[in-house]
Amino acid sequence: MARVLTGVRIVLGALFIWAAVTKLPDMAGFAQDVANYRIVPAALVPFVASAVVGIELLGGIALVAGVMERAAAAVIACLLVAFIAFLSQALLRGIDLRCGCFGGDEPASWWTVARDLLMLAAAVVVARGPVPQRQVGKDLTDPA
Numbered sequence: 001m002a003r004v005l006t007g008v009r010i011v012l013g014a015l016f017i018w019a020a021v022t023k024l025p026d027m028a029g030f031a032q033d034v035a036n037y038r039i040v041p042a043a044l045v046p047f048v049a050s051a052v053v054g055i056e057l058l059g060g061i062a063l064v065a066g067v068m069e070r071a072a073a074a075v076i077a078c079l080l081v082a083f084i085a086f087l088s089q090a091l092l093r094g095i096d097l098r099c100g101c102f103g104g105d106e107p108a109s110w111w112t113v114a115r116d117l118l119m120l121a122a123a124v125v126v127a128r129g130p131v132p133q134r135q136v137g138k139d140l141t142d143p144a
Helices: 002-036 042-065 069-092 110-128
Strands: none
Touching: 002 042, 002 069, 002 110, 042 069, 069 110
16 A cells, blocks of 8 residues: 555656646746636736746655655645636636646646546545655664
């Protein structure tokens, strides 16, 4: 089970690193995607867009590296809850917009929400998983 949890953690982290890195070349375009959700005041859009990318990148790195992975997964889960809420409200209001996900031109849809729900489930599993046992300062070749 520990190996499955490690695999889920690494895949989730890699997805969020990829999501952040693909937005970096066109931060202005991603900021426009954020603005199109019609939730964030215009003056805050650049800051929110930058914060989202920063959280995705740092959370992804922490998950892949196995550093504070439970906390990183909890932060990623909160981000995904926000994504799901914002996507859902936009779809329910009939707003035609790009998802802004993974730096592409993918239109937002209920499939996007479903994908985010799947990633949320993975983040919750990692966040609630067992605390990793680390052998700090101990010689790992010593059987005692």
